[in-house]
Amino acid sequence: MESVISVKNLSKNFGATRAIKNLSFTVYKGEIFGIIGPNGAGKTTTLEILEGISVPSGGEVEVLGLVPSKKLRELNKKTGVQFQATSIQKKMKVKEALDLFSSFYEGPTQKDYLIDLLGLREKMNVKFDDLSGGWKQRVTLALATLHEPEILFLDEPSMGLDPSARREMWSLIRLLRERGSTIVVTTHYMEEAEQLCDRVAMIYSGQLKALDAPRELLNEGAADCLAFTSSGLSREYLNSLPGVERVENNLDDFKVYCDDQQTTAYHIFTHCQEKGIRLTGFKFEKGSLDDLFVQYLEKEKIG
Amino acid sequence: MNAIVKLASLETKMFFRDRLSMFWTFLFPVVMIWLFGSMFVGDNMSQKAFAEYFVPSWIGVNIVTTSFFTLGTVLTNYRETGVLRRYQSTPLQPWKILAAHTFQGTVIFAISALLLMVFGMLLYDLALPAFIGSTLLSLLISILAFFPFALFLTSLAKNAQSAAAISSLFLNLMLFLSGATFPLEMMPTVLQYAAKILPLYYVIQLLRGTWTEAPITEYGFEAAVLIGIGIVSVVLAVRFFRWSGK
Numbered sequence: 263m264e265s266v267i268s269v270k271n272l273s274k275n276f277g278a279t280r281a282i283k284n285l286s287f288t289v290y291k292g293e294i295f296g297i298i299g300p301n302g303a304g305k306t307t308t309l310e311i312l313e314g315i316s317v318p319s320g321g322e323v324e325v326l327g328l329v330p331s332k333k334l335r336e337l338n339k340k341t342g343v344q345f346q347a348t349s350i351q352k353k354m355k356v357k358e359a360l361d362l363f364s365s366f367y368e369g370p371t372q373k374d375y376l377i378d379l380l381g382l383r384e385k386m387n388v389k390f391d392d393l394s395g396g397w398k399q400r401v402t403l404a405l406a407t408l409h410e411p412e413i414l415f416l417d418e419p420s421m422g423l424d425p426s427a428r429r430e431m432w433s434l435i436r437l438l439r440e441r442g443s444t445i446v447v448t449t450h451y452m453e454e455a456e457q458l459c460d461r462v463a464m465i466y467s468g469q470l471k472a473l474d475a476p477r478e479l480l481n482e483g484a485a486d487c488l489a490f491t492s493s494g495l496s497r498e499y500l501n502s503l504p505g506v507e508r509v510e511n512n513l514d515d516f517k518v519y520c521d522d523q524q525t526t527a528y529h530i531f532t533h534c535q536e537k538g539i540r541l542t543g544f545k546f547e548k549g550s551l552d553d554l555f556v557q558y559l560e561k562e563k564i565g
Numbered sequence: 566m567n568a569i570v571k572l573a574s575l576e577t578k579m580f581f582r583d584r585l586s587m588f589w590t591f592l593f594p595v596v597m598i599w600l601f602g603s604m605f606v607g608d609n610m611s612q613k614a615f616a617e618y619f620v621p622s623w624i625g626v627n628i629v630t631t632s633f634f635t636l637g638t639v640l641t642n643y644r645e646t647g648v649l650r651r652y653q654s655t656p657l658q659p660w661k662i663l664a665a666h667t668f669q670g671t672v673i674f675a676i677s678a679l680l681l682m683v684f685g686m687l688l689y690d691l692a693l694p695a696f697i698g699s700t701l702l703s704l705l706i707s708i709l710a711f712f713p714f715a716l717f718l719t720s721l722a723k724n725a726q727s728a729a730a731i732s733s734l735f736l737n738l739m740l741f742l743s744g745a746t747f748p749l750e751m752m753p754t755v756l757q758y759a760a761k762i763l764p765l766y767y768v769i770q771l772l773r774g775t776w777t778e779a780p781i782t783e784y785g786f787e788a789a790v791l792i793g794i795g796i797v798s799v800v801l802a803v804r805f806f807r808w809s810g811k
Contacts (some may be wrong), residue, residue: 313654315650315653315654315808315809334653335656335658338654338655338656339656341654342654343651343654345647345650345651345654349646349647349648349651350648350651351575351579351643351648353579353582353583354575354579358575358578361571362568362571362572362575363655365567365568365570365571365572366568366655366656366657367655367656368656405651
C-alpha cells in the first residue's frame with residue numbers, strides 16, 4: 263500500500279505543556295483514517311501539524327512527500343481542510359463563497375458537482391450566518407473539496423449535527439473517498455469512528471494508545487462484556503474470576519468485561535446455581551469503542 | 566489575479582450589506598463638516614475659506630478612519646473568527662488578502678471623499694481642487710501610506726476590542742493634533758512640533774496645498790515622508806501578517 267502521510271516520533275509543546283508526545287503512524291492512500299480521543303487529547307493539534315499550519319516541536323512529518331510546515335502553499339493545492347471552529351465571512355452568500363474559493367485554485371474545480379451532491383442549489387443565495395449547523399458543515403465541506411484534494415482533513419465533521427444529518431455526512435465522506443481522496447478525520451464520537459473509519463489511532467493525553475481497524479481494536483481490547491442484574495454477587499467475587507478485565511456496577515446492575523465471554527459466563531452461572539443466587543437479564547454485549555476507551559482511561563489512572 | 570479581483574469585489578459588496586456601518590462611514594464626516602461650519606463660518610472666516618481649510622482635512626481624516634476602522638478592525642475580526650485561518654489552508658497568499666482589502670478600502674474612501682467634496686461645494690462654495698491631478702496623486706500616496714500602516718498596527722492586537730482601542734487612540738491623537746479639526750496656529754509651539762510626527766499632518770498639508778496653492782511638486786518633503794511610511798508599512802504588514810490570534 264502506498265503511504266500518503268508518515269509521522270515519526272512527533273512531539274509538540276506549548277510552553278511547558280507537552281501536547282503531543284512521540285507520536286508515530288502512517289496513513290495509506292484511499293483510506294479513511296480516524297484520530298480519536300477525548301476533548302483535549304491532542305487530536306486537533308495533530309491534525310494542524312499535518313495540515314501544515316502548526317509547526318511540530320520534534321519528530322518528522324511528511325504529507326504527500328512534503329514537509330507540511332515548510333511547503334504549505336504547495337501542499338494546500340493538494341489537500342483540503344474542514345476546520346472545527348472557523349467560519350467564513352458571515353455576510354457571504356453560499357454562491358459567493360464557492361466562487362471565491364474556486365478562484366484560489368488553478369484549473370477547473372468540481373464546484374457544480376458538489377453543489378448537486380450536497381444539495382446546495384436551494385441555499386445558494388443564503389448568507390452563511392443564516393444557515394443551520396448542518397448546512398454550514400455542508401458548505402465548509404464543499405469549500406474543502408472544490409479542488410478534488412488528494413487528502414482531505416476533517417476536524418470533527420459531525421459536531422453539532424443531529425443523528426440523521428450525521429449519517430448523511432458519513433455517506434458523503436465515504437463518497438468522497440470513493441472519488442479518490444484519502445480522508446483523515448478526528449472525532450470524539452466513538453460511534454462515528456466505528457462506522458466510518460478503516461483504521462483509527464486512539465490518542466490520549468498526546469500519546470498513541472492504539473492503532474488498528476476499529477473491529478480489530480475491539481477484538482484485542484476485550485471490550486465485550488456480560489451484563490446482568492443480581493443482588494447476590496459482589497464485585498470482589500467477579501473480579502476474582504479468571505479472564506475478567508474489569509467490573510462496573512450500578513447497585514445490582516453489573517457489567518463484566520472479559521477476554522472470553524463464554525468461559526466467564528460459565529463460571530458465573532455455575533457459582534450462582536450452586537449458591538442459589540438469582541440472575542436476571544443476562545446478556546452478551548458486544549463492546550463498542552466507547553467501552554474500549556473507558557477501559558484505556560481506567561488503565562491510565564491505575565498505571 | 567482572479568482571486569484578488571473576486572475577493573476585493575466580494576468584500577466591497579459585503580460592506581454595503583451592513584447598512585449601519587455604511588450609514589456611519591458616509592454620514593459622520595458630512596455631519597462633522599456641517600457642525601464645524603456652524604462654529605467657524607462667520608465674520609472672520611468666509612464660507613469658501615472654511616471649506617478650503619476643512620474639507621481637505623476631513624478627507625484626510627477619512628483616510629485614517631477607513632484604514633483603522635474599515636480595514637484594520639475587519640481583518641482583526643477575521644483573524645479572531647477564523648476566516649483568515651480558513652484562507653491559510655488554501656493557496657491564497659497573504660499579500661493578495663491585503664491587496665484586496667486595500668482595494669475595498671479605497672472604494673469606500675473614494676465614495677466618502679466624493680460625498681464630502683460635493684457637500685462642501687453645495688453648502689460652502691467649495692471649488693474643485695486647483696491642481697486636481699496633484700490632489701489625486703496625494704490621495705493615492707496617502708492611502709498607500711495609511712492602509713498598510715493601519716493593517717500592521719491592528720494586526721498586533723490580540724482581539725477586536727484591543728484593535729478598536731489601538732484604532733481609537735491613533736484616530737483621536739491625529740484628529741486633534743494634526744491640524745485636521747483645530748488650526749495648529751491656535752496651539753502652543755510644543756504641540757505644533759508634535760503634530761509633525763503624526764502622519765496625518767503630512768496628508769493634510771498635501772491635500773490643502775494641492776487644493777488651492779500649488780501642485781504636488783512643491784510638496785516634495787511631505788510626499789516623501791508619506792511614501793517612506795508607505796514602504797515601511799507595506800514591508801511590515803506583509804512580513805508580520807498573522808493568520809490566527811494564537
